[in-house]
Each structure stands twice: as C-alpha cells, then as structure tokens.
Amino acid sequence: MGVQQDIREKGLLAAVAGIGDDVFTRVTAGISVGEFRRMLQGEAPGRPNPRLKPHSEAFLLHIKPTYYHESATRWNHTFRLGLLSTWLFLIETITGLLLMIWYAPSPDRAYTDMITLLTNVPFGQFLRDLHRLGAEMMVAIVTLHMVRTYLTGSYKAPRQFTWFTGVVLFVVTLFLSFSGYLLPWDQLALWAVTIGTSMAEAVPPAIVGETVNLLARGAPDIGANGLLRFYLLHVIFLPLILILFFFVHYYKVVHFGISLPADEEEVGEDTASRIPAEKRVYYLPDVAIDELSFLTIFTMVMIFLTLFFFQAPLEHIANPQSTPLHTVAPWYFYWLQGLLKVADKFIVGVLLPGVLLVLLIAIPYLDMNPSRRGKDRRVAIVAGIVAGVVMIILSWMGTPYYAVQGAPAIEIIQELMPEEGSGPVREEIGYAHLPLGVFSTDDHAEYEDEEFALLMHEFTTAVEKFDEEQAGFNAARGQVTITQEQPGLKKLNWEIFWFDAESNEGYYQRPFWLHEDSIYWEQYGFKPVFVGYLTSMFSGKE
Amino acid sequence: MQGIFVKSPILKMALGILGALGCIILLFLVLATENVRMADQTDNWAAREIENGALLYANNCASCHGPDGKGLLGVAPALNSHYFFADAGRLADINYIGSLESYVRLTVAAGRPSKTNSQWAQIMPTWGSQFGGPLRGDQVIEVTKYVMNFQDAALAQTAEEDPFQPFLDVRKPVGEQSIAVLMGAAPPPVEEAPAAEGGVRAPAELFTAMACVGCHNMDLPQDASNRGPVGPNLGNLAEVAGTIVPGMSAEEYVYQSITEPGAHVVEGYITGIMPPDFATKMSEEEIQGLVAWLLDPTQ
Numbered sequence: 001m002g003v004q005q006d007i008r009e010k011g012l013l014a015a016v017a018g019i020g021d022d023v024f025t026r027v028t029a030g031i032s033v034g035e036f037r038r039m040l041q042g043e044a045p046g047r048p049n050p051r052l053k054p055h056s057e058a059f060l061l062h063i064k065p066t067y068y069h070e071s072a073t074r075w076n077h078t079f080r081l082g083l084l085s086t087w088l089f090l091i092e093t094i095t096g097l098l099l100m101i102w103y104a105p106s107p108d109r110a111y112t113d114m115i116t117l118l119t120n121v122p123f124g125q126f127l128r129d130l131h132r133l134g135a136e137m138m139v140a141i142v143t144l145h146m147v148r149t150y151l152t153g154s155y156k157a158p159r160q161f162t163w164f165t166g167v168v169l170f171v172v173t174l175f176l177s178f179s180g181y182l183l184p185w186d187q188l189a190l191w192a193v194t195i196g197t198s199m200a201e202a203v204p205p206a207i208v209g210e211t212v213n214l215l216a217r218g219a220p221d222i223g224a225n226g227l228l229r230f231y232l233l234h235v236i237f238l239p240l241i242l243i244l245f246f247f248v249h250y251y252k253v254v255h256f257g258i259s260l261p262a263d264e265e266e267v268g269e270d271t272a273s274r275i276p277a278e279k280r281v282y283y284l285p286d287v288a289i290d291e292l293s294f295l296t297i298f299t300m301v302m303i304f305l306t307l308f309f310f311q312a313p314l315e316h317i318a319n320p321q322s323t324p325l326h327t328v329a330p331w332y333f334y335w336l337q338g339l340l341k342v343a344d345k346f347i348v349g350v351l352l353p354g355v356l357l358v359l360l361i362a363i364p365y366l367d368m369n370p371s372r373r374g375k376d377r378r379v380a381i382v383a384g385i386v387a388g389v390v391m392i393i394l395s396w397m398g399t400p401y402y403a404v405q406g407a408p409a410i411e412i413i414q415e416l417m418p419e420e421g422s423g424p425v426r427e428e429i430g431y432a433h434l435p436l437g438v439f440s441t442d443d444h445a446e447y448e449d450e451e452f453a454l455l456m457h458e459f460t461t462a463v464e465k466f467d468e469e470q471a472g473f474n475a476a477r478g479q480v481t482i483t484q485e486q487p488g489l490k491k492l493n494w495e496i497f498w499f500d501a502e503s504n505e506g507y508y509q510r511p512f513w514l515h516e517d518s519i520y521w522e523q524y525g526f527k528p529v530f531v532g533y534l535t536s537m538f539s540g541k542e
Numbered sequence: 543m544q545g546i547f548v549k550s551p552i553l554k555m556a557l558g559i560l561g562a563l564g565c566i567i568l569l570f571l572v573l574a575t576e577n578v579r580m581a582d583q584t585d586n587w588a589a590r591e592i593e594n595g596a597l598l599y600a601n602n603c604a605s606c607h608g609p610d611g612k613g614l615l616g617v618a619p620a621l622n623s624h625y626f627f628a629d630a631g632r633l634a635d636i637n638y639i640g641s642l643e644s645y646v647r648l649t650v651a652a653g654r655p656s657k658t659n660s661q662w663a664q665i666m667p668t669w670g671s672q673f674g675g676p677l678r679g680d681q682v683i684e685v686t687k688y689v690m691n692f693q694d695a696a697l698a699q700t701a702e703e704d705p706f707q708p709f710l711d712v713r714k715p716v717g718e719q720s721i722a723v724l725m726g727a728a729p730p731p732v733e734e735a736p737a738a739e740g741g742v743r744a745p746a747e748l749f750t751a752m753a754c755v756g757c758h759n760m761d762l763p764q765d766a767s768n769r770g771p772v773g774p775n776l777g778n779l780a781e782v783a784g785t786i787v788p789g790m791s792a793e794e795y796v797y798q799s800i801t802e803p804g805a806h807v808v809e810g811y812i813t814g815i816m817p818p819d820f821a822t823k824m825s826e827e828e829i830q831g832l833v834a835w836l837l838d839p840t841q
Binding site for chain 2: 040042108111112115118119120123124125289290300303304307316487488489491511513516518519
C-alpha cells in the first residue's frame with residue numbers, strides 16, 4: 001500500500017504513527033509499540049502470546065528460553081553467575097579487541113606499546129585496567145559458578161554432559177587468563193609464565209616434556225616465538241574453543257532447563273523442563289528486565305572498581321637474565337605454587353592437575369546418590385568443603401608471605417624498596433620526603449619530616465626483627481645514604497652491616513634511584529587525579 | 543519474579559537506568575581528567591627511564607666516566623660538563639648538526655671503535671645489541687636519558703667547576719675549546735704532555751694508560767675458539783709469544799710488536815690499527831718493564 005494512499009485514507013498523523021509502529025516492530029523482531037507499552041505496564045500478554053515472536057524471529061533471542069520456572073529465576077538460587085561469566089567474556093572481548101589496536105606481539109615492541117597505551121591513548125589505561133580486572137573476575141565468577149553447581153547437586157543426571165562442558169569452560173578460562181599474563185612483556189609476565197610452562201617440562205618421559213615445553217615456548221626459553229604463540233592462544237585459539245563450548249553448554253542448559261531448588265521436587269525427579277503454566281515466568285519482559293538491570297548495575301560497579309581500586313601492574317621490561325626476588329604466579333595458581341614447595345614438579349605440575357581434572361569431570365558419575373538435597377548429600381558437601389579449605393591453605397602457602405626467605409639483608413631492603421612493584425619508599429614516602437644525608441638505624445634520631453621518620457622507623461624495625469629471629473644475623477645496623485644525583489633524581493644507597501654466627505662481618509649494599517616525576521602503579525589511574533582535583537578545589541577555598 | 547532483594551520490575555528498571563547513567567557519568571569523569579592523567583603518565587615513564595638508566599650507568603659507565611659523570615683524567619671525557627651541553631660546546635666543535643641526545647645515543651649504541659686523534663686511555667666500547675654490544679635498544683635509550691638529565695646541573699656550572707678536559711680530536715686549538723673561553727675568559731695554559739715525569743710508570747698502569755686494554759684482552763687466551771675482535775687476546779701470550787716468528791724469542795717479539803706494530807701482524811687482523819708511536823710515549827725502561835709484565839704468566 002502506497003504512503004500517499006495511506007495518508008489519504010487515515011490522515012497524516014495516523015499514517016505516520018502506523019509507519020513508526022511498523023519500524024518499531026521490525027527493530028524489536030515482533031513487538032509492537034502497544035505491546036511494548038503493555039509490557040512496561042506489567043499487563044499480562046494476550047493469547048496467543050505476541051511476546052514469543054522475537055524468540056523465533058531474532059537470532060540472539062532464539063537461543064534464550066521463552067519462559068523459565070519461577071523457582072529457577074530466584075536470585076539466590078543461581079546468583080546469575082552463568083550470566084555474569086558470559087557478560088564478562090563479552091566485556092573481555094570488547095576491551096581486548098580495542099587493546100589489540102595498540103599492541104604488537106613482539107619483544108621489541110610489546111612493552112613500549114604498553115607505555116604508549118598508558119601515556120598517549122585516551123582511555124588506554126582504563127581499557128587495560130578493565131580488561132585485567134574483568135579477567136580476574138571472570139576466573140573468580142566461573143569458579144563460583146562451578147561451586148554453586150556442585151553445592152546444589154545440579155551436575156546430576158541428566159546434566160552430566162553440561163557439567164563436563166562447564167569443566168572445559170573453566171579450564172579454558174584459566175588458560176585464557178594465564179595466556180594474557182605474558183603479553184605486557186614485563187618481569188611479572190615473563191617469570192610467571194616461565195614457571196607455568198616449566199611445569200609442562202615435568203611430563204615423563206623427558207623427551208615428551210621437553211617437546212611440550214618447546215611447543216609452548218617456541219624455544220628453550222620464552223622469547224619472540226613464545227610471545228607470539230601465547231598471543232595467538234590468547235586472542236584466537238582459546239576464545240574460539242570457549243565460544244564453541246559456551247554454545248554447547250548453553251544449549252544443554254536450555255535443553256534440560258535450569259535445575260530447580262532440590263526440595264521443590266521428589267528425589268530422583270527432574271521437572272525443570274516441564275513447567276506448569278502457573279509457574280512460568282516469561283523471558284519477555286520479566287527475565288529480560290531482571291538480567292539487563294542486573295548487568296548494568298554490575299557493569300557500573302566494575303567501572304567504579306576499575307577507576308578507584310584496581311590498577312593492572314606493569315613492572316620492569318622482561319629480562320631473561322635477571323630473576324626477580326619473589327616471583328609469584330597469578331592468584332588462581334597460588335595453590336600450585338604452594339604445592340611446589342612441598343612436592344615434586346611432576347606431581348604438582350602434571351599428575352595432580354591431571355587427576356583433579358579427571359576427578360572434576362567424573363564427579364557426576366562417581367556421585368551415585370540420586371538426591372540433590374543438602375541433608376542427603378552430607379558426604380559430598382563435606383568433601384567439597386574440605387577440598388575448598390585445602391585449596392585455600394595451599395593458596396596461602398603460595399602467597400609471597402609464605403615465600404622462601406632470602407638472606408635477611410636482602411629481605412630488609414626488599415621490604416622497603418622492592419625490585420618490582422612500589423613498596424613503602426616509592427609509594428608512601430616519595431621523592432619529596434627524602435632528605436639528603438646519611439641516616440643509620442643506630443641513630444634513633446628525631447626526624448623533622450614525619451614521613452621520613454616513619455620510613456626510618458620501619459627500617460629500624462625490620463633490621464631489629466631479623467636480628468632477633470636469625471642466628472646468623474647479629475648486631476645488625478642499617479644505613480641509607482641519600483644523595484642528589486642529578487636534578488630531580490635522588491640516589492638511595494642502602495647498606496646493611498652485621499656479624500654472622502662466627503662473628504664474621506657481613507655487608508650488603510644496594511642502590512636505588514628515585515625521580516621526582518615517577519609515580520608507582522598503586523598510585524596512578526583516575527584516583528589520584530580525582531583526589532588531586534578535590535584537594536585543589538578545597539585548598540583553593542581556604 | 544521472586545528475587546530475594548528486588549522484586550518489583552519497576553524498581554528493577556529504575557535501578558537499571560541508574561546503572562546505565564552511572565556508567566556514563568563515570569566514563570565522563572575519566573574523559574574529563576584524561577589529559578591530566580596522560581601528561582602525568584608521560585612524565586612518570588620518562589622518569590622511570592632515567593631511574594633505570596641510572597642503574598645501567600652505575601654498572602657500566604661510571605668506572606670510566608666517573609660516578610658523578612665528571613669523567614676521569616685521561617680515561618674518558620666528562621658528560622656532566624658545561625662544555626658538553628653548551629650550544630657552542632662539544633657538538634659545535636666537531637661540526638655535529640644533530641641533537642645532543644642523538645649524539646649520545648649513537649655513541650652509546652655504536653661506541654667509538656676508532657683510535658684516531660683520541661687521547662683517552664680506552665676506546666668507547668660498543669654497547670648496543672644491534673651492533674654486537676650487551677645492551678638492548680631500550681637500555682641504550684635509558685642510559686641516554688640519564689646522561690641527558692645532567693643538563694640542568696651541567697649548564698649551571700661555572701668555568702671553574704666544569705670538569706672539562708681538552709679534546710685532541712677537534713681542529714680547534716686545545717686552548718680555545720674550554721667553556722671558559724666560550725664565556726669570554728682567556729685561554730688556559732696548554733697542559734704539558736703527560737710524558738715520563740721522572741719516575742718509571744708501572745706496567746699494569748701503562749697497559750691501561752696506553753689504551754692497550756681497549757683492544758687486548760688479558761683474561762682470555764687467543765686460540766681457535768677465542769679471537770680478540772680488534773687485537774689478539776693476550777691471556778696465553780707467555781706460552782705462544784716465542785713460537786710466532788721463527789728465530790725470535792718471546793721478549794724480542796713482544797718488544798718489536800710494541801715499538802713497531804706493523805712488523806708482524808697476526809693473520810686476520812688489519813695492519814695500521816695499533817698506534818706506531820709507543821716508543822715515543824714510553825721510556826725504554828717502561829717498555830722493557832711492560833714486556834716483562836706481559837710475559838709473566840703469574841700476573
């Protein structure tokens with residue numbers, strides 16, 4: 001029907017309204033303006049339900065169920081953890097694609113590209129921080145999703161295969177996060193990944209282990225080839241695997257329905273896919289509104305955390321010749337690092353993860369108990385809690401606090417001015433609060449500058465602590481010599497003198513330089529700028 | 543919908559809209575402060591380069607150019623020097639029209655593997671890995687940034703404070719190079735040539751002062767797997783010196799190699815690299831001492 005004829009028959013306004021309604025219906029894949037208004041007003045749909053049309057018309061909606069069981073939509077049943085995992089993957093994909101614009105996976109460029117991103121790209125630091133925070137949150141949330149599924153017994157028949165795909169997704173998520181670790185090409189990256197890949201070396205026989213390691217690193221040590229391989233794993237191979245398994249996983253979730261709270265059905269029964277009419281909650285509009293609002297609030301919180309509480313670290317450029325004092329794995333591998341201290345590399349790096357993985361996959365088949373009710377599953381739940389506690393203890397053993405201690409003199413300096421990261425001198429005291437001169441822990445002097453007095457107090461405490469604890473570290477004295485080396489550049493020469501158990505003199509010295517413009521990573525980002533604005537605003541009024 | 547916290551869809555929608563608004567406001571806050579942050583970050587990373595350069599300088603450069611950058615007499619020129627940074631200073635004197643930063647970076651990266659008209663005890667070694675040295679490109683830049691950071695302090699030096707040593711590689715007379723002259727003072731008296739000042743200098747000292755050390759490595763032997771790149775290694779000189787030229791004793795051979803370097807050049811090395819004038823720079827007694835020291839397997 002021509003527009004002119006339309007206007008002639010209905011009048012101009014009605015004709016335009018008709019066209020508008022038509023466009024709206026096409027965009028929403030089947031929801032007219034009137035129906036949309038009735039949705040917002042909370043009115044029940046007519047029959048047949050016109051709100052089901054988008055599920056058959058729109059690609060993205062056709063994989064969503066048209067309605068859910070009311071009990072499965074309760075927030076405290078699933079905590080929306082699966083949805084969050086998917087959403088985080090989307091955020092990671094978007095931020096990751098943007099970050100790829102300014103990044104080249106080559107040792108000659110990767111680190112400088114990071115600095116260019118931080119110094120010359122608007123929103124560059126925000127993107128990097130958000131991507132890093134998203135990666136860590138994704139590991140945490142996927143883990144919690146698995147814990148929730150375990151605790152509610154949702155892996156039981158008929159969902160064994162769904163659980164299997166979930167385990168694959170969990171492992172892919174870990175590898176995705178870990179493969180991204182190497183890309184900034186800093187010391188943290190190089191050494192964490194060196195340790196990680198060295199575990200593969202323990203696969204017997206030696207020729208297999210070496211080959212696996214060689215394939216991962218691209219050379220006996222991580223270099224240009226290793227970086228390229230990790231990059232390709234991170235941006236292509238693992239995401240593709242993840243997308244594939246995500247769709248299989250989600251298809252199975254929709255196919256069987258989200259498992260209901262255990263006490264709502266008989267033991268051994270699974271009614272999730274046969275939802276009685278009065279229990280149906282339709283995706284449009286109820287679940288859609290719920291999910292959208294939940295995700296926007298979550299995203300806002302995430303951006304807030306990124307801006308004020310989280311910064312992706314960037315240490316010195318990767319240097320295969322110098323191993324940092326305390327090399328740490330990412331937190332989700334702390335348990336492996338903790339285990340490495342008590343067991344052999346083969347057991348920790350190969351046998352145990354392998355056995356754990358098989359166990360995880362086999363859980364639905366090992367657990368013959370048909371009931372998903374907590375009171376019937378005491379053994380399973382206690383076993384799960386014990387496993388969790390063991391993981392936490394092992395992780396705690398893997399933290400830097402439980403690290404193998406170096407020589408006391410080295411540890412004291414490391415505490416105040418670590419090789420990597422910031423430490424109290426760089427972060428809290430700063431260039432301005434370092435007076436020139438020679439200062440000894442024996443002086444016990446009063447220092448005019450409060451910040452510096454605090455530093456000397458910490459220095460003295462550290463020296464005294466190690467003096468008391470260690471037999472081979474007696475009558476210790478620390479000294480720091482601060483000189484103005486260049487305009488805007490101070491040199492801090494740290495010296496420790498002591499006597500060992502045989503009364504031989506010991507001496508250790510280590511110089512560091514601090515420039516007045518350098519800000520260490522805990523300080524930068526949006527927060528100091530914002531705080532700076534606030535302070536200047538208030539001090540301006542005084 | 544039976545969430546435990548929010549049940550009303552109206553409230554959910556309101557919260558969703560608030561969340562979206564919150565995201566936008568937060569992103570605008572970032573946008574508003576982005577220029578300040580990028581400027582801070584630029585300064586920060588420039589400062590870190592200087593900090594890293596300071597460590598590299600202390601480990602690699604300070605032994606010759608001095609821990610304070612003021613050079614060592616006869617060993618290496620001062621960098622923390624007014625003459626070095628002044629517009630009419632070093633660069634003008636050698637007709638270098640690039641920036642001082644590029645000059646320093648080139649010198650660090652490629653070194654100065656040439657002995658023409660140089661009065662320094664050692665050649666400047668090659669540091670950049672692209673020319674076969676030990677430092678990566680970013681490390682060469684860091685050292686350069688550190689050296690360039692002497693600028694303000696150096697330009698504040700008076701003529702008396704400038705640790706300048708006259709350069710012999712410049713066509714200008716030595717007396718006209720000094721920053722004091724540039725500042726309008728009378729040329730300083732030309733220094734006496736540092737020839738034999740009465741006493742006999744020790745062989746080890748001569749080995750450095752005569753710049754032998756720049757090309758000849760005393761710690762490595764000269765054999766099939768070790769070859770000095772510029773001059774032969776001297777680690778096994780005591781064993782091989784007597785066998786190189788038939789009919790010449792070890793002492794005769796070494797003595798001749800010092801006084802007439804072109805007489806017998808080891809195969810694979812270039813004639814004319816080793817200065818021919820050592821006989822005029824050292825006394826006979828000093829040369830004899832140096833020969834004995836070089837052939838002493840216990841030194």
